[in-house]
Structures are given as C-alpha cells and as structure tokens.
Amino acid sequence: MLKPDRIVSTTCPYCGVGCNLQLHIQGDTIYKVTTPFDAPVNKGNLCVKGRFGYDFVYHPRRVTTPLIRKSPQQPGSRTQAFDRAEWREVSWDEALEYTADRLVEIYQRDGARAMAAYCCAKATNEDNYLLQKMYRALFRTNHIDHCTRLCHAASVVALQMAVGSSAMSNTADEVVDNDVFILTGSNTTENHPIIALQMKAAIQKHGAKLIVADPRRIEMVDYAVLWLAQKPGTDVPLFSAMAHVILKENRYNQEFIDARTENFAEFAASMEKFTPEYAESITGVSRDKIIEAARLYAGAHNAAIYWSLGIPEHSHGTANALSLINLALLTGHIGRRGNGLNPLRGQNNVQGASDSGAMPWHYPGYQSVANEDAAQKFERAWNIEPGGLNRKLGLTTTEILGNVQPNGVRALYIMGENPMMSEPNLNHTRHQMEQLEFVVAQDLFINESGAFADVFLPAASWAEKEGTFTNTDRRVQRVRQAISPRGQARADWQIVCDLAQRIEKRLGRPTARWDYTHPAQVLEEMGSLVPEYAGVRYHRIENLGLQVPVLDDEHPGTPFLFAESFPRGRGKFHPLEYVPSAEMPDDDYPFILTTGRVLEHWHGGTLTRNSGLNDLWPEALIEINPEDAARLGVAPNGPVRVTSRRGTIVLRARVTSKAVRGVVFIPFFYGPAAANLLTNDVVDPQAKIPEYKVSAVRITPVEES
Numbered sequence: 239m240l241k242p243d244r245i246v247s248t249t250c251p252y253c254g255v256g257c258n259l260q261l262h263i264q265g266d267t268i269y270k271v272t273t274p275f276d277a278p279v280n281k282g283n284l285c286v287k288g289r290f291g292y293d294f295v296y297h298p299r300r301v302t303t304p305l306i307r308k309s310p311q312q313p314g315s316r317t318q319a320f321d322r323a324e325w326r327e328v329s330w331d332e333a334l335e336y337t338a339d340r341l342v343e344i345y346q347r348d349g350a351r352a353m354a355a356y357c358c359a360k361a362t363n364e365d366n367y368l369l370q371k372m373y374r375a376l377f378r379t380n381h382i383d384h385c386t387r388l389c390h391a392a393s394v395v396a397l398q399m400a401v402g403s404s405a406m407s408n409t410a411d412e413v414v415d416n417d418v419f420i421l422t423g424s425n426t427t428e429n430h431p432i433i434a435l436q437m438k439a440a441i442q443k444h445g446a447k448l449i450v451a452d453p454r455r456i457e458m459v460d461y462a463v464l465w466l467a468q469k470p471g472t473d474v475p476l477f478s479a480m481a482h483v484i485l486k487e488n489r490y491n492q493e494f495i496d497a498r499t500e501n502f503a504e505f506a507a508s509m510e511k512f513t514p515e516y517a518e519s520i521t522g523v524s525r526d527k528i529i530e531a532a533r534l535y536a537g538a539h540n541a542a543i544y545w546s547l548g549i550p551e552h553s554h555g556t557a558n559a560l561s562l563i564n565l566a567l568l569t570g571h572i573g574r575r576g577n578g579l580n581p582l583r584g585q586n587n588v589q590g591a592s593d594s595g596a597m598p599w600h601y602p603g604y605q606s607v608a609n610e611d612a613a614q615k616f617e618r619a620w621n622i623e624p625g626g627l628n629r630k631l632g633l634t635t636t637e638i639l640g641n642v643q644p645n646g647v648r649a650l651y652i653m654g655e656n657p658m659m660s661e662p663n664l665n666h667t668r669h670q671m672e673q674l675e676f677v678v679a680q681d682l683f684i685n686e687s688g689a690f691a692d693v694f695l696p697a698a699s700w701a702e703k704e705g706t707f708t709n710t711d712r713r714v715q716r717v718r719q720a721i722s723p724r725g726q727a728r729a730d731w732q733i734v735c736d737l738a739q740r741i742e743k744r745l746g747r748p749t750a751r752w753d754y755t756h757p758a759q760v761l762e763e764m765g766s767l768v769p770e771y772a773g774v775r776y777h778r779i780e781n782l783g784l785q786v787p788v789l790d791d792e793h794p795g796t797p798f799l800f801a802e803s804f805p806r807g808r809g810k811f812h813p814l815e816y817v818p819s820a821e822m823p824d825d826d827y828p829f830i831l832t833t834g835r836v837l838e839h840w841h842g843g844t845l846t847r848n849s850g851l852n853d854l855w856p857e858a859l860i861e862i863n864p865e866d867a868a869r870l871g872v873a874p875n876g877p878v879r880v881t882s883r884r885g886t887i888v889l890r891a892r893v894t895s896k897a898v899r900g901v902v903f904i905p906f907f908y909g910p911a912a913a914n915l916l917t918n919d920v921v922d923p924q925a926k927i928p929e930y931k932v933s934a935v936r937i938t939p940v941e942e943s
C-alpha cells in the first residue's frame with residue numbers, strides 16, 4: 239500500500255458545497271483523496287468528483303507551456319485551433335510581451351469600450367480580484383463578468399432588490415433544523431451531492447418535511463411529502479398561488495411584516511389573481527397540492543427555501559426568485575437558524591468571484607460602479623487620478639459576446655471560462671468569437687473557447703497554488719499548494735500581476751500595487767475595501783474557514799443572515815405578474831428542452847472531460863419520457879436528432895420516467911452535441927441571464943447506420 243510523503247488539506251475544485259479534501263501525495267503525485275469526519279462542511283463525505291476527479295492535473299492534454307498561434311487571425315475569419323501543431327511554444331516573456339502589446343494597441347486605438355474580460359468562478363478570490371482590478375484600473379472598463387451571469391444572476395438581482403444581500407442566508411447544514419423545506423429548480427443529488435445528503439438526513443433522522451417543486455422527477459422526489467411538478471417556466475404562478483393561499487387563510491406573519499418589511503399592501507393586492515385554480519391551469523399542479531404546500535410551509539416553526547438554476551435561468555428569472563422571497567417575507571421564515579432563502583451556488587467559487595468584483599456593475603463587495611463614493615474609494619486604493627475609474631455599468635457576458643463589432647468589443651481575455659460551451663445559442667456565439675480582433679485564453683486545457691485564442695497562457699491547477707474559495711454558504715476556505723505546477727504553468731494571480739506591470743509600463747501611468755509575493759496580501763487588500771471580508775485573514779481560516787460577513791479581526795463570522803435587519807433596511811415585497819417563457823412549444827417544435835448538469839461532469843466540462851470521470855459519462859444523452867419515446871418511435875439508447883430554431887444536434891436517448899411528458903433534458907458538458915447549440919439567447923431584462931430552462935425543440939429518430 240502506498241504511504242504518503244505528505245497530506246495536504248485543501249478545498250474541492252468542483253462544486254459550491256466546498257468540501258474539504260485531504261490530498262495524499264507521494265513525490266509530486268497526488269494518488270488519493272480522503273476527507274476527515276470533522277470537516278466543517280462535508281463531515282467525512284465526498285462525491286465522486288471530489289474523491290476521484292483530481293486526475294485532470296496530470297492529463298496528457300493539459301497545456302503547460304505558453305503558446306502563440308502560428309497563423310495570425312483576422313476578425314471575421316478567426317478559426318478554432320485544437321491541434322498543438324497550429325501553435326508554437328514560446329517563453330513566458332514572449333507570451334506576456336505579445337499579450338501586453340496587442341491589448342495596449344487595441345486599447346489606445348479604440349478605448350475602454352473595446353476591452354473585455356471573463357473572470358472565473360473556478361479560480362480563487364485573489365485571482366478574480368486581480369483580473370477585475372487590472373481591467374478596471376488599467377483599461378478603465380467595467381466589461382468584466384463571469385459565469386454567475388449564466389447561473390444565479392437573477393437570484394442575485396432579486397435578493398439585492400428585496401433584502402440587499404445576494405448569498406445563501408443559512409448555513410447548508412442548518413437544514414437539519416427545518417420542520418419543512420422547499421427545494422425547487424435544484425437537482426441537488428447531482429449538483430450539490432453533499433447538501434443532498436444533509437437534506438436526506440434532515441428528513442430521515444429529524445423528521446423534516448420536504449416539498450419538491452421541479453418539472454423533472456429528480457431523485458429528491460423520493461424523499462418528498464409533496465412533489466409539485468410545475469410546467470417549466472411557471473414558477474411565478476405556482477409560488478404566488480401559495481402566497482395567495484397564505485394570505486386568504488390568514489397564515490401570514492403580521493408581526494414580522496409590520497416590523498421588518500415594506501410594500502406589503504401592493505404585493506398582497508397583486509396576489510389576488512393567483513388563485514389555486516388559476517395557478518393549476520397554468521402550472522399543471524393540482525390546486526389541492528398548492529394549498530397543502532402553502533399550509534405546510536406557513537405552518538412550520540422553521541422553514542427554508544433552497545433553489546438552484548431552475549429558478550433564475552429564465553427570461554423572467556428575477557420574478558421567479560422574487561416569488562420565493564415574497565413567501566419568506568410573508569411568513570417570517572427568514573433571519574433565524576433554519577429559516578431562510580438559499581440559492582445553492584454552482585461552481586466552487588462563484589460566490590467568491592462575485593464578492594471579488596468579477597461583475598460589470600459592481601466593484602468588489604457589490605459596491606456599484608455608478609456610485610461616486612464607491613468609485614472614489616477604489617480610485618484612492620488603486621492610486622488612480624480622481625474621476626479616472628469608469629462610472630458606466632459594464633457589459634455582461636452575454637452582452638460582451640453580443641457586442642463584437644467595429645465600434646464594440648475587440649479584445650477578449652478569458653480566464654478559465656468556456657463561453658463556447660456555456661453561452662446560449664452557440665452558433666451565434668461562434669460567429670461573435672470569429673469577429674474578435676484579439677483573444678487571450680488562460681486555462682489548463684485548450685477548450686472550445688481557448689481554441690479561438692491568439693495566445694494561450696498555461697495556468698496552475700487548484701492543487702498547484704495558494705488562495706481562497708468562498709463556498710455556497712459564504713465560508714471562505716483555504717486552497718493550498720500541494721504539488722509544484724506542471725511544466726511552466728503559473729498561478730492565475732501571478733500571470734495577471736506580471737501582465738499588469740507590462741501593460742502599466744506601456745500606458746505610462748503607474749497605478750495600483752502588483753508586486754504581491756503571496757495571495758494572502760491580495761486578500762488583505764480586498765478586505766480593506768470590502769467590509770464583509772475585513773476580518774478574513776489567512777491565519778484565521780487555517781482550519782475551519784470563516785463565513786462572511788466577518789466585519790473585523792475579532793468577528794467570529796456569520797452562520798445565518800438577517801437576524802436583526804436586512805442590509806437594505808426593510809425587506810421589500812414585490813408585486814408580480816405571470817409572464818410566459820419567450821419560446822413556447824408549438825406544432826413545429828412541440829417539446830420543451832431544459833438543460834442542466836450531471837453528477838460526473840462539471841459545467842462546460844473543461845476539467846471533467848479531461849479526467850477519468852469522463853469514462854462514466856463519455857457523451858451527453860437526451861432524457862425523454864417513455865410515452866413520448868414510444869409515440870415518436872425512439873428506442874432506448876437510440877440516436878435522435880434534436881432541432882430548435884437555432885441549431886441541431888444528434889445524440890442518444892435515455893428513455894426514463896425522470897422526464898415528464900413533453901419535457902426533455904440534455905446536460906450541457908458535451909462538445910460534439912452541445913446542448914447550447916439549441917438554447918434560446920433571450921435574457922431576463924433585469925439580470926441579463928439567458929433562458930436555458932425553456933427552449934422549444936423537435937425530436938426525430940435517426941436510423942442507425
């Protein structure tokens with residue numbers, strides 16, 4: 239049996255649960271992962287990704303040398319280059335000089351509007367803080383975003399509107415304190431597996447009652463007392479009908495409403511029309527179940543709501559999330575242990591990347607770029623002349639790639655993201671990528687987006703660098719270097735600092751600090767600018783991490799939020815209307831396509847497709863209901879063509895009653911049959927999040943050759 243030379247404690251690089259990993263190392267090789275039973279988040283449990291998914295670090299496809307494309311690319315004719323023969327290996331000095339030259343040339347010619355960057359929810363807080371700082375301080379642009387735009391942006395906007403804070407309000411394991419909890423738009427078993435275990439323990443050991451509201455018959459339905467199988471896109475009438483019942487039956491919490499909220503009368507009037515009968519006609523959920531769910535939730539002593547991407551990824555995603563927030567304000571199920579509003583964040587550090595300012599409308603800590611006081615504060619901190627920072631809201635991810643034109647975005651810096659898998663309507667995205675003048679990819683692998691790049695900067699993996707991740711329940715935890723970087727790979731924060739200094743020289747205007755020797759100094763700078771991180775220091779998060787807000791060096795962190803008040807003062811009720819999804823099924827496209835993830839793959843799959851996990855799910859399958867399959871003549875595992883108004887893919891069918899009639903599901907990790915070739919790029923007007931959960935498609939069996 240192998241014996242480790244050392245065991246390094248770190249945080250899982252995959253989902254937002256943030257499990258502790260103990261990496262067992264011999265020489266410079268990680269050969270096993272375990273976790274202790276007293277790990278604060280996962281208590282001895284790991285899912286398949288955390289336990290076995292680390293081998294991407296050593297994958298032969300990994301790129302560990304800086305590369306420059308051999309054939310210069312022109313806007314309009316840019317092509318993808320996956321083959322290493324199409325690139326030449328260069329030194330770091332040449333790669334960064336070339337990158338700085340091209341970025342500065344475009345900036346000096348076209349100004350801030352031409353510059354855009356994708357930060358990364360897989361990278362650390364420090365990596366993200368520095369990339370947004372480089373773009374804001376040096377290129378004076380707010381065109382900075384990351385994949386939160388494509389997952390929980392509408393939850394963030396709705397929570398900011400209603401309570402003034404956008405994170406989970408409870409700790410994940412507070413679910414054991416729930417009498418009742420609602421789980422909606424979350425296939426928790428596959429996407430937050432350890433939280434799903436905690437939910438099952440709450441049900442089986444503590445008697446909690448689970449209400450699942452989901453169009454798919456996900457595994458958690460087996461544990462639920464009620465399954466509300468609403469049609470995709472009908473969340474507002476479903477949850478508003480529950481509010482209607484609570485109002486009509488006087489089950490609301492008048493004391494809480496009087497003391498802690500505003501806009502109740504206007505909200506209550508808007509709920510009049512959402513009778514259970516009306517909601518039944520739209521959602522397909524029986525009025526009796528709606529009434530029962532409302533009574534259960536309102537009658538509980540402790541109740542919380544958990545949701546994931548099934549709520550925000552709609553053209554009315556903000557309204558969906560507001561319909562949940564209204565329920566919590568109406569019943570007072572918020573601001574106490576076991577009572578709250580909990581958007582389950584997807585990627586390992588999507589919460590932290592958002593906190594770190596990887597967003598077009600906010601500096602770190604959600605301080606608006608349009609707020610003069612905030613802008614001046616960051617100008618002082620970053621040594622920028624008064625008025626130097628851009629006060630205009632930047633473009634979101636979807637807007638950046640919707641605005642590639644001579645007078646728009648010309649240069650794109652992609653740190654660890656893969657828009658060519660994750661954006662909706664990929665044929666349109668491809669066209670936009672082709673029009674770019676200069677593309678930088680900083681990653682571990684040349685993925686579908688990196689293949690468009692002019693220069694590839696090889697990044698260190700999570701096991702090869704120091705930093706912090708902030709998990710879904712706001713716990714800031716250490717990421718520790720366990721092995722040396724492969725080849726010439728460098729930590730993202732080091733690449734950005736090196737590049738920033740070269741850009742600064744060319745621009746001839748010294749700005750902020752770039753000479754950090756350790757990411758702890760970066761986090762300290764961020765903490766000096768973000769009150770919620772003021773007390774987060776590396777020495778304080780050695781073992782358990784700390785849950786933000788951590789307001790000073792003595793502050794113990796905050797397990798649940800809003801005990802006394804909301805950050806915006808009073809919680810605000812929002813009146814709502816039902817707005818149907820943008821693209822409903824019709825005779826030509828009779829099925830609703832909904833997309834999502836599977837346990838074994840992670841988001842766009844850059845890491846898991848380069849891991850042994852890929853053997854478990856080597857291709858995407860379309861889930862289709864047995865009755866639909868029989869009617870169409872689709873055989874189990876038989877190939878089908880799936881067509882939307884935007885594209886066509888061919889993949890195999892998984893015939894399963896997990897899919898309800900009329901609704902099919904495709905995971906979006908698989909390049910050759912990318913689900914996002916089909917999805918609709920219409921966005922929620924407030925949050926700019928695309929409608930991944932409802933696209934109309936046609937399905938045709940394909941003859942096997």
Ligand code: SF4
Nearest residue numbers: 250252253257285288
């Ligand atoms: Fe990693 Fe999430 Fe699995 Fe935990 S549940 S091991 S954080 S992927």
